[in-house]
Amino acid sequence: MTCRSCSRTKYPHTSDRILFLPLVQDSASGPIGHLSKRLHLNRIEAAVGEFVMVREQFPLLNLEAVAKRAGVSTATVSRVLNNLNVVKGSTRTRVLKAAEELRYHPNLHARSLARGKSRTLGILVSNMENPFFFDIYHALESAAHSCGYEVVVANTDYRSEQLVASVRLMIGWRVAGLAAVVSEMDSHLIQMLADSRIPIVFYDVGTPQKNITNVRVDYRKGMKKIVEYLHSLGHTRMAFLGHHSTLGPISEREKTFLETVKRISPHAEVRIASGSDGLEGGRLAARELLSSSFDPTAIICVNDFMAVGVLRQLRDQGVRVPEEISVTGFDNIKLSEFCSPALTTVHIPREKIGQKIFEILVPGESSDRLAGQEILIDPELVVRESTSVPRSEQAGGSISKRAVSPAVVR
Amino acid sequence: MTCRSCSRTKYPHTSDRILFLPLVQDSASGPIGHLSKRLHLNRIEAAVGEFVMVREQFPLLNLEAVAKRAGVSTATVSRVLNNLNVVKGSTRTRVLKAAEELRYHPNLHARSLARGKSRTLGILVSNMENPFFFDIYHALESAAHSCGYEVVVANTDYRSEQLVASVRLMIGWRVAGLAAVVSEMDSHLIQMLADSRIPIVFYDVGTPQKNITNVRVDYRKGMKKIVEYLHSLGHTRMAFLGHHSTLGPISEREKTFLETVKRISPHAEVRIASGSDGLEGGRLAARELLSSSFDPTAIICVNDFMAVGVLRQLRDQGVRVPEEISVTGFDNIKLSEFCSPALTTVHIPREKIGQKIFEILVPGESSDRLAGQEILIDPELVVRESTSVPRSEQAGGSISKRAVSPAVVR
DNA sequence: GTGAATTATGTAATCGCTTGCAGGCGGAGG
DNA sequence: CCTCCGCCTGCAAGCGATTACATAATTCAC
Numbered sequence A, B: 001m002t003c004r005s006c007s008r009t010k011y012p013h014t015s016d017r018i019l020f021l022p023l024v025q026d027s028a029s030g031p032i033g034h035l036s037k038r039l040h041l042n043r044i045e046a047a048v049g050e051f052v053m054v055r056e057q058f059p060l061l062n063l064e065a066v067a068k069r070a071g072v073s074t075a076t077v078s079r080v081l082n083n084l085n086v087v088k089g090s091t092r093t094r095v096l097k098a099a100e101e102l103r104y105h106p107n108l109h110a111r112s113l114a115r116g117k118s119r120t121l122g123i124l125v126s127n128m129e130n131p132f133f134f135d136i137y138h139a140l141e142s143a144a145h146s147c148g149y150e151v152v153v154a155n156t157d158y159r160s161e162q163l164v165a166s167v168r169l170m171i172g173w174r175v176a177g178l179a180a181v182v183s184e185m186d187s188h189l190i191q192m193l194a195d196s197r198i199p200i201v202f203y204d205v206g207t208p209q210k211n212i213t214n215v216r217v218d219y220r221k222g223m224k225k226i227v228e229y230l231h232s233l234g235h236t237r238m239a240f241l242g243h244h245s246t247l248g249p250i251s252e253r254e255k256t257f258l259e260t261v262k263r264i265s266p267h268a269e270v271r272i273a274s275g276s277d278g279l280e281g282g283r284l285a286a287r288e289l290l291s292s293s294f295d296p297t298a299i300i301c302v303n304d305f306m307a308v309g310v311l312r313q314l315r316d317q318g319v320r321v322p323e324e325i326s327v328t329g330f331d332n333i334k335l336s337e338f339c340s341p342a343l344t345t346v347h348i349p350r351e352k353i354g355q356k357i358f359e360i361l362v363p364g365e366s367s368d369r370l371a372g373q374e375i376l377i378d379p380e381l382v383v384r385e386s387t388s389v390p391r392s393e394q395a396g397g398s399i400s401k402r403a404v405s406p407a408v409v410r
Numbered sequence C: 001g002t003g004a005a006t007t008a009t010g011t012a013a014t015c016g017c018t019t020g021c022a023g024g025c026g027g028a029g030g
Numbered sequence D: 001c002c003t004c005c006g007c008c009t010g011c012a013a014g015c016g017a018t019t020a021c022a023t024a025a026t027t028c029a030c
Helices: A063-070 A074-081 A089-101 A109-114 A131-145 A160-172 A187-196 A219-233 A249-264 A279-291 A304-316 A350-363 A365-370 B063-072 B074-082 B089-102 B110-113 B131-145 B160-172 B187-196 B219-233 B248-263 B277-289 B304-316 B350-361 B365-370
Strands: A016-020 A044-048 A051-055 A121-124 A150-155 A179-180 A199-204 A212-217 A235-242 A269-275 A299-303 A324-328 A345-347 A376-377 A378-383 B019-020 B044-048 B051-055 B120-125 B152-154 B177-182 B200-203 B211-215 B237-241 B271-277 B298-301 B327-328 B345-347 B374-377 B380-382
Touching: A016 B350, A044 A304, A063 A074, A063 A089, A074 A089, A074 B298, A109 B110, A109 B160, A109 B248, A121 A160, A121 A350, A131 A150, A131 A179, A131 A350, A150 A160, A150 A235, A160 A187, A160 A350, A160 B110, A179 A350, A187 A199, A187 A212, A199 A350, A212 A219, A212 A350, A219 A249, A219 A345, A219 A378, A235 A249, A235 A279, A235 A304, A249 A269, A279 A299, A279 A304, A299 A304, A304 A324, A350 A365, A350 A376, A365 B177, B063 B074, B063 B089, B120 B131, B120 B160, B120 B350, B131 B152, B131 B177, B131 B304, B131 B350, B152 B160, B160 B187, B177 B350, B187 B200, B187 B211, B200 B350, B211 B219, B211 B350, B219 B248, B219 B298, B219 B327, B219 B345, B219 B380, B237 B248, B237 B277, B237 B304, B248 B271, B277 B298, B277 B304, B304 B327, B350 B365, B350 B374, B365 B380
Parallel strands: A121 A150, A121 A179, A179 A199, A199 A212, A212 A376, A235 A269, A235 A299, A299 A324, B120 B152, B120 B177, B177 B200, B200 B211, B211 B374, B237 B271, B237 B298, B298 B327
Antiparallel strands: A016 A051, A044 A051, A345 A378, B019 B051, B044 B051, B345 B380
């Protein structure tokens, strides 16, 4: 049996998304097919008697359809849609009209494939919930959009298997450039990215190579400022609260913290604590810290997001900040001035970082100048309400902490 | 002059990313070309004497290269990489080895094009900075990843031209399904999405159609609970603080607020105020509200994110919450229990919403059952610390607000 | 009015991958 | 020894765009 007519009325419709096509027994096209074009089997849902049920994946709307409707060739349509103004005005309007009527949207996969390059940048972040990462993403995207670039973001949740998958995805998408603002990067992945020949920017990890640029914040300087400031206030029992991220900026902050304390106030007692990144993580870590034998006068948090959780826990236990314990953050996210008390922290210019990343990734004079380098960004101490002289300098020196489980707050 | 040899050594390298190819003057292939394959002009950077400078966009790593190295055809390589286990074990390992050695990553654009369908979902959000949107995105992504789907997100920043661009992008990418969690949707865009035949989920906007499903939270119920609760505490001067989003959920909350107040406490005074979404927006709106003649005993915020900004402003002006003014939020984002005082709010189950969106978008029994429907989700009142009986019921009744510009807080 | 110069459009190869069909190879059965 | 039947593998036609080159349609100079 063969398909004698291609008129659409010949194909019984059941719904708009399912159509039934007649089976074609043709020596040329094999057992299953359609007169006009071969039909791939993966489009077939089931065979029903002498028909096959086909789920229309996408409307068959391509350049050809627009071209046919406008009475021109696909080349002309393509030229119109790409604004190559070599097309005559009348043809142009005819094509645009046809495209509009058909509700045509070019297939960007086909376009990327044909063009061999894309105007899409990728960014990998560890935890989009943390406003620090969002801000960098947002700044990158703003810069990108103003130049006709797109940005796709992948959130790794600090999970390294997720990171591997995301890196694969980005390479598979052949992004024009990739920013890795993650701390769980390992050498194997770095090698994979280096091999991909895609322009890469690492935030705080790895070493610069041919196609790899490093943007890093001078954490040593930032952490030094915090420690010096606390030291100048007279703090001598300090806890550093980090999170479970073995590589990258975190450990650097921790390391610098220890070094600096040892250097400028060698007799101070220190303690390292950690939790997971986030409000809850900060809270739990603080709870654990307070229930330990160590009795800090200051808690130095690895970032603002966790610090806000710490503040909450201290309040729950009736510990006054900064009177009884000083708390510092890092990053200067928006939230740090909206929490109570407002956080003393270190400002990291996310705007500038996002902007820089864009300049490095996108071909241009800036990228020629900066690519393969290491770019160091200076942080700045921001003193707000969460720090003061330690309690020993004030009154009694004894902390008034309540039991761990306070009034239940959902 | 023609290219006599194709051996790579014949092409003088300058760097790994730039190569020089000899010009080919061949009647068959025209003025510029290369013996083995035509060279598209958009790959050419400049002409240098009898050579053209070509920037290698991407390493020429395709199935063919892997196939050649493994001594098989591209079909076999493809089958191996797609885990179609019709391939003999020994061939399989040979192919995998070749792919590994070449650092091969399939081009996903080509794959999508050839397959005619993708396993990528899209999600549009108004403001990724607001944790409410992040949570929905995150829940959708978790569900998606567990089934081998990817999610791409577009942040519209409440800008309608950005939304149009994002919608175009998603359609161009032929996403397998699209979630629109935005409030700035207009009827023209809805039509565009309906025409695209892509499965769509709207959060709180529009009406269900063939391929369009609506997931909406019963705001009437949530807002009623808030108003009833405040009424039961005795509040009679209430301000609703919304944001500049004309369509969708926001106006519904506002409308319901007004209706409910009118119904259950007809003599209460109300006021509508608004700002932009976000911490800063909430703060500024609160400042403006407090400097007006209206003297509310309760501020009902359209969402938690703004409410946190409101809390901050009240604290700056020395207004105690809840003793002098009660504040409520909406959404129950994580932050609402970490701010001070913890917010009384309405819980919207973002987890569940993200999960539902996934079930609707991805073909399966759930989607068959739910697609084209309207799905209503129940919110729940969460009472925390930011609300109490109004001050008139307590002591004097006069508010102790400070001047607008308090101690400078950076 | 005619050929040259210019401009507009068409033809078809190509991007990298998937997959229907064909063909080769090897062992079982006759 | 030959046929039949699976199991693997290869061939080549798409997918939907871009674009080099060819050709058709104009314009223009003389």
